[in-house]
Amino acid sequence: MRIGVFVCHCGTNIAGTVDCAAVAAAAQQFPEVVLAVDTPYACSEPGQRAIIEAIEQKGLNGVVVASCTPRMHEATFRRTVERAGLNRYMFEMANIREHVSWVGRDKKLNTFKATDLVRIAVEKLRYNRPLTAKSFAVNKRVLVIGAGVAGIQAALDCADGGLETIVVERTSTVGGKMAKLDKTFPTVDCSVCVLGPKMVDLAQHRKIKLYAMSEIADLSGYVGNFEVSIRRKATYVDWNKCTGCGLCADKCPSRKAPDHFNELVGRTTAISIPFPQAIPKKASIDASSCLHFLKDRCGVCAKVCPVEAIDFEQQDEVVKESVGAVVVATGFDLLDIRRFGQYGGGRFPDVVTSLQYERMLSASGPTGGHLKCPSDGREPKSVVFISCVGSRDRSMDRAICSGFCCMYTAKQAILTKSHVPDCETHVFYMDIRAPGKGYDEFIRRAQEEYRTNYVRGRVSSVYPKNGRLAVRGADTLLGTQTEVMADLVVLAVGAGAAEGSRDLAEKLRISYDAYGFFMESHPKLKPVETNTAGVFLAGACQGPKDIPASVAMGSAAAGKVMALFSKERLESDPQVAQVNAVRCVGCLKCLRTCPFGAIQEVQARDGSTKAQVIESVCQGCGVCTVTCTDRAIELQHFTDNQLLAEVNYLCRSWMEKSPA
Amino acid sequence: MSTIDLLREAIRAKLPDLDMVLAWGGDDPLRASPLFIRTESDLENLAAPHLYVSNLAVNLYSLRSKKIGLVVKGCDSRSVIQLLKEGLIARPSLYIFGLPCEGVVDAAKINREIPDAGRATGLAVRSGRVMVQTPENEHILDLDAVLADRCLRCRYPNPLIYDQLIGEAIPVGEIPDLYQDLDEFEALSLDARHDFWMETMRRCVRCYACRNACPLCVCKAHCVADSREPHWLTLETNVSQKWFFQVLHSMHLAGRCTECGECERACPMGLPILLMRRKLNREIRELFGYEAGLDLMTTPPLSTFSIEEENIAEREL
Numbered sequence: 001m002r003i004g005v006f007v008c009h010c011g012t013n014i015a016g017t018v019d020c021a022a023v024a025a026a027a028q029q030f031p032e033v034v035l036a037v038d039t040p041y042a043c044s045e046p047g048q049r050a051i052i053e054a055i056e057q058k059g060l061n062g063v064v065v066a067s068c069t070p071r072m073h074e075a076t077f078r079r080t081v082e083r084a085g086l087n088r089y090m091f092e093m094a095n096i097r098e099h100v101s102w103v104g105r106d107k108k109l110n111t112f113k114a115t116d117l118v119r120i121a122v123e124k125l126r127y128n129r130p131l132t133a134k135s136f137a138v139n140k141r142v143l144v145i146g147a148g149v150a151g152i153q154a155a156l157d158c159a160d161g162g163l164e165t166i167v168v169e170r171t172s173t174v175g176g177k178m179a180k181l182d183k184t185f186p187t188v189d190c191s192v193c194v195l196g197p198k199m200v201d202l203a204q205h206r207k208i209k210l211y212a213m214s215e216i217a218d219l220s221g222y223v224g225n226f227e228v229s230i231r232r233k234a235t236y237v238d239w240n241k242c243t244g245c246g247l248c249a250d251k252c253p254s255r256k257a258p259d260h261f262n263e264l265v266g267r268t269t270a271i272s273i274p275f276p277q278a279i280p281k282k283a284s285i286d287a288s289s290c291l292h293f294l295k296d297r298c299g300v301c302a303k304v305c306p307v308e309a310i311d312f313e314q315q316d317e318v319v320k321e322s323v324g325a326v327v328v329a330t331g332f333d334l335l336d337i338r339r340f341g342q343y344g345g346g347r348f349p350d351v352v353t354s355l356q357y358e359r360m361l362s363a364s365g366p367t368g369g370h371l372k373c374p375s376d377g378r379e380p381k382s383v384v385f386i387s388c389v390g391s392r393d394r395s396m397d398r399a400i401c402s403g404f405c406c407m408y409t410a411k412q413a414i415l416t417k418s419h420v421p422d423c424e425t426h427v428f429y430m431d432i433r434a435p436g437k438g439y440d441e442f443i444r445r446a447q448e449e450y451r452t453n454y455v456r457g458r459v460s461s462v463y464p465k466n467g468r469l470a471v472r473g474a475d476t477l478l479g480t481q482t483e484v485m486a487d488l489v490v491l492a493v494g495a496g497a498a499e500g501s502r503d504l505a506e507k508l509r510i511s512y513d514a515y516g517f518f519m520e521s522h523p524k525l526k527p528v529e530t531n532t533a534g535v536f537l538a539g540a541c542q543g544p545k546d547i548p549a550s551v552a553m554g555s556a557a558a559g560k561v562m563a564l565f566s567k568e569r570l571e572s573d574p575q576v577a578q579v580n581a582v583r584c585v586g587c588l589k590c591l592r593t594c595p596f597g598a599i600q601e602v603q604a605r606d607g608s609t610k611a612q613v614i615e616s617v618c619q620g621c622g623v624c625t626v627t628c629t630d631r632a633i634e635l636q637h638f639t640d641n642q643l644l645a646e647v648n649y650l651c652r653s654w655m656e657k658s659p660a
Numbered sequence: 661m662s663t664i665d666l667l668r669e670a671i672r673a674k675l676p677d678l679d680m681v682l683a684w685g686g687d688d689p690l691r692a693s694p695l696f697i698r699t700e701s702d703l704e705n706l707a708a709p710h711l712y713v714s715n716l717a718v719n720l721y722s723l724r725s726k727k728i729g730l731v732v733k734g735c736d737s738r739s740v741i742q743l744l745k746e747g748l749i750a751r752p753s754l755y756i757f758g759l760p761c762e763g764v765v766d767a768a769k770i771n772r773e774i775p776d777a778g779r780a781t782g783l784a785v786r787s788g789r790v791m792v793q794t795p796e797n798e799h800i801l802d803l804d805a806v807l808a809d810r811c812l813r814c815r816y817p818n819p820l821i822y823d824q825l826i827g828e829a830i831p832v833g834e835i836p837d838l839y840q841d842l843d844e845f846e847a848l849s850l851d852a853r854h855d856f857w858m859e860t861m862r863r864c865v866r867c868y869a870c871r872n873a874c875p876l877c878v879c880k881a882h883c884v885a886d887s888r889e890p891h892w893l894t895l896e897t898n899v900s901q902k903w904f905f906q907v908l909h910s911m912h913l914a915g916r917c918t919e920c921g922e923c924e925r926a927c928p929m930g931l932p933i934l935l936m937r938r939k940l941n942r943e944i945r946e947l948f949g950y951e952a953g954l955d956l957m958t959t960p961p962l963s964t965f966s967i968e969e970e971n972i973a974e975r976e977l
C-alpha cells in the first residue's frame with residue numbers, strides 16, 4: 001500500500017500543544033507510508049487540494065488525516081479522497097485535537113500520543129478494503145409525532161412542500177401547550193387566535209392525515225422506509241359520524257370527570273370536547289368517569305346524539321402506515337406539582353402551576369377568564385409567582401433552566417393586573433433570563449409599567465396564615481428575610497420531557513438526556529437531526545423552548561425532511577455487519593441482541609440455520625459482533641483484523657517506548 | 661433393582677426410537693469412558709454410576725442432526741439446558757434419562773490414597789464408603805475423600821431437565837459456600853495473583869483440550885484461537901498468547917458456563933483454569949442475577965440488549 005499522512009495544525013488548536021512536524025517526521029517511518037507532511041488547515045481549500053495532488057503525484061492509495069474528530073470532518077475528507085479517485089473508505093482519521101491537544105498541556109506527551117494515534121490509524125488503514133454503498137428507493141411520506149405548535153408547523157411545511165404527511169397526536173385535540181395558553185409573550189396576543197388558524201389548516205390540508213387520540217405502538221425499518229404501527233385509542237364515539245355539536249356533553253349527567261385540558265382546574269363531563277376550537281372537534285368518552293362503564297347504566301349520550309355516533313363497544317385499533325422520515329415533536333410536560341411540598345404544591349388548593357394559571361386566565365377556561373382562588377372562589381388581591389421551581393436546582397438533580405419561565409411569569413404578572421387592576425403581584429426569582437428579541441423590554445414593562453414587585457431570592461416555605469398564604473423567603477438584594485401575603489401562589493414548575501418520552505425514544509431508537517429530552521445529533525451543527533437517520537426533532541421535546549423557537553425548529557425539521565426526500569434513492573452505509581456463513585453456527589444470539597432488528601434467520605442449503613444481516617436496517621452499532629463468539633459476524637470497516645491491528649500496535653508501543 | 665439395572669432397562673425400552681444413547685462404560689474399574697449405545701448388546705458395557713464422570717453433553721452439538729438419548733447427572737443437565745436455550749440443539753431430537761447423582765469419584769484422588777490402585781479390579785460404593793478391590797487388598801475409603809471437587813460443592817444433584825427420572829430424587833442437603841476458593845484467591849495481592857497466572861500460563865501447552873472438553877464451546881473448527889481470518893491469536897507459544905486464549909475462552913463462557921469442570925479435568929497439565937470461568941460467572945451473578953443452565957425460560961443476559969442495565973451505572977441520571 002502507498003499511504004499518505006497529513007498532520008493538521010488546526011491553526012494553534014493542535015499546533016499549540018503538539019509538535020505537528022515531529023509527528024509527521026515520525027509517521028514517515030511507519031510501514032507503507034510514502035508521504036507524511038504537516039499542514040496548517042487540512043480542511044481548507046488549499047489543504048484539501050494538497051491531499052488530492054499528493055494522491056495523484058505520489059500514487060497514494062490510502063490517506064490518513066490527523067486532525068479533529070471524525071464527527072467534524074470525516075465526511076469532508078472522504079469526499080476529498082473520492083475526488084482524487086480513491087474509494088472513500090481508504091481513508092482514516094486520527095483525532096489529535098479533541099483527544100490530544102485540547103485535553104493535554106504537556107507538549108512532549110501530546111506529541112507522543114498524537115504519534116501513536118497516527119500510527120494506529122495507519123495500522124488500521126493497512127487492513128481497509130474499498131466498500132461500496134448500495135442504493136434504495138425512498139418512500140416520500142413523513143410522520144409527525146405530536147401536534148403541538150412545533151409539530152403543526154412541521155406538518156404544514158411538509159404538506160405545503162407536497163409531501164404526504166401523517167400526524168399522530170396523543171390527546172383528542174391538536175395544539176399542545178400553546179392551545180392552553182391565554183396570551184403569549186412578548187406581544188401579549190391571544191394564543192389560540194394565532195394558533196387556531198394553523199390548527200384548522202392542519203385539519204383541512206389535503207396532504208395531511210391526522211390521527212388524534214393515537215400513539216406510536218411500534219416503528220421498524222430505516223430511513224426512507226419506516227413501517228409504523230399507530231394505536232388509535234378507543235373514544236367510544238365514531239368520529240366519522242360525530243359532528244362536534246356538543247349535545248352529548250350538555251346532557252351527560254357525570255359532571256365530575258377530571259378536566260385534563262384545563263389542567264385539572266375544574267371538572268368536565270364524562271363525554272366531552274376539550275375546548276371550543278378543538279381540532280378535530282369530536283367528542284370522546286372518559287371511561288373512568290362514564291356511568292355506562294362504571295355502573296352499566298345511563299347511555300344518555302347515545303340517546304341524544306342526533307347522528308348515533310356513540311359506540312360503547314369500540315376498541316383500540318392498530319393501523320399501519322409506511323413513511324420515509326419521522327419528525328418527533330412531543331414537547332414537554334411540567335413536573336408534578338406534588339414534588340414541591342415546601343411551596344405548598346399539592347397541599348394547598350391556592351398553590352397552582354403556571355399552566356393551571358394560564359387556564360384560570362383564559363376566557364375559554366373553567367372560570368371564564370375571571371381570576372378566582374380555587375379554595376373559595378374569591379378574587380385574589382395578591383398573587384405571588386415563584387420561579388425556578390424544580391429548575392436550576394441541584395438538590396433535585398435538575399441543573400437545567402426551563403428556559404421560558406422567566407418570560408411567562410412576567411407575562412402572567414402583566415395579565416394578572418389587567419384582570420384585577422388592584423391586585424398586588426410579586427415575583428421571587430433567581431436571575432432573569434430574557435435574551436430573545438424584545439424580551440428584556442417585556443420584563444421591564446412588567447416591572448415598571450405593571451408595577452410587579454420582583455424579589456431576588458428563593459422561597460423557603462409557603463404556609464397558611466389567617467385564611468391566606470404566607471410566602472417566606474430571602475431577599476438577596478436587601479440581604480434580609482421577607483414574608484409576603486398571597487391569595488394565590490403560582491409555581492413556575494420546571495419543564496421535563498413529555499410523559500412517555502423514554503418509551504417513545506426506545507421505539508424510535510433515538511437517545512435521550514438525563515431529563516428525558518431527546519438528543520440531537522450535534523449540539524451546534526445538527527440540532528434537528530438525531531443519531532437515527534431519518535428521524536428529526538422539533539420543538540420542546542429536544543429541550544425547553546418557547547414558541548418562536550419551537551416553530552422555527554418545526555420548519556427546520558420540515559426542511560430537513562424535504563432535503564432528504566429531494567433524492568429519489570438513498571445510499572445505504574456500507575459500514576454494516578456481515579455474516580460469514582461458513583463460520584456461523586446459527587445460535588442466533590446476534591439476532592436476539594441486535595437493538596435494531598437488523599438480523600434475520602435464514603436456512604443454508606444444507607438446511608442449517610444461519611444469521612443474515614438486513615443491510616439497510618443495520619445501523620452498524622456492533623452489538624452483534626461482540627456477541628458472536630466465533631466472530632462469524634463482523635462490522636465492515638471495523639473488522640476484527642482492523643481493530644486488532646490497532647490494538648496490537650498500541651500494546652506493543654506502550655510496552656516498548658513509553659516516554660515516562 | 662439397582663440404579664444401573666434401572667438405567668439399563670430404561671435405555672433398552674427406548675433404544676428402538678433412538679439413533680443412539682450416550683452413557684458411560686468400559687472395563688476400567690476406576691474410570692468409565694463415554695459409551696455410545698446403538699444396539700442392545702452395547703448395554704452390557706454400562707459402567708456403575710459413581711464412575712459417570714465426564715459430561716456427555718459435549719457431544720450433543722455435533723450430533724444435533726440425530727435422534728439422541730442422553731444420560732445426564734444434575735450438573736450435565738445444566739449444560740443441556742444451556743445448549744437448548746442458546747438454540748444450539750433442539751429438544752424434540754433429544755431423549756433425556758435423568759440420573760440423580762450421589763457424586764462421582766475422582767480416579768486421581770484414589771490413586772493418591774491407594775498405592776496399588778493401578779491394579780484395581782473392582783470398585784463399589786456403599787453408604788458413604790468406597791471399596792476398592794485390588795488383587796492383594798480390599799481398601800475402604802471415605803467417599804467424601806475421593807469425590808470429584810465439583811461434587812463437593814454440588815447444588816443440583818438431581819437433573820433439572822429429563823424425560824424420565826431413573827430412581828428416586830436425592831434430597832438436597834445444605835448448600836456449601838459457592839465461591840470460597842475464589843474469595844481466598846482474590847484475597848491475595850495483585851502481584852501474587854499475577855504471578856500465579858504467569859506461572860499457570862507458562863505451563864499451559866495450548867493443546868486446547870479444555871476447549872474441546874467444553875460442552876458449550878460449539879465453534880470448534882471456527883474457534884478464533886485457530887482462525888487466521890480474523891487473526892486474533894498468533895502461533896507464538898508465549899505466555900501472552902496462551903493467557904489471551906484462556907481469557908477469550910472464559911469471556912466466551914461468561915454467563916454460559918455451568919461450571920461442570922470438564923475443562924479443568926481435561927487439562928493434561930492439571931491447570932486450575934476453572935477458577936477463571938468461575939470468576940466471570942460470579943460477576944454475571946452479581947450484575948445480572950443470572951446463573952447458566954437452570955431455567956429454560958430465562959434469557960441469558962449476554963444474549964439480550966437493553967439500553968440501561970440495572971446494575972451497571974453507565975451514566976448518571
Ligand SMILES: Cc1cc2nc3c(=O)[nH]c(=O)nc-3n(C[C@H](O)[C@H](O)[C@H](O)COP(=O)(O)OP(=O)(O)OC[C@H]3O[C@@H](n4cnc5c(N)ncnc54)[C@H](O)[C@@H]3O)c2cc1C
Nearest residue numbers: 146148149150170176177184185330331332539540546547
Ligand atoms: C405556563 C406556560 C406559559 C407559556 N407561555 C408562553 C408564551 O407566552 N410564549 C411562548 O413563546 N412560549 C410560552 N410557553 C412555552 C410553550 O408552551 C412552548 O414553547 C410550546 O408549547 C412548545 O411547543 P411543542 O409543540 O414543542 O410542545 P407541546 O406544546 O408540549 O406539544 C406537544 C404535543 O405532543 C403531544 N404528545 C406528547 N407525547 C406524545 C406521544 N408520545 N405521542 C403523540 N403525541 C404526543 C402532546 O399531547 C402535545 O399535543 C409557555 C409554557 C408554559 C408552561
Ligand code: SF4
Nearest residue numbers: 584585587588590628
Ligand atoms: S452470533 Fe455468530 S454464530 Fe451465532 S448466529 Fe449470529 S453470526 Fe452466527
Ligand code: SF4
Nearest residue numbers: 594618619621622624
Ligand atoms: S451492527 Fe449488528 S447489532 Fe448493530 S444494527 Fe447491525 S446487525 Fe444489529
Ligand code: SF4
Nearest residue numbers: 864865867868870927
Ligand atoms: S487443556 Fe490445559 S494445557 Fe491445554 S490449552 Fe487448556 S489450559 Fe492449556
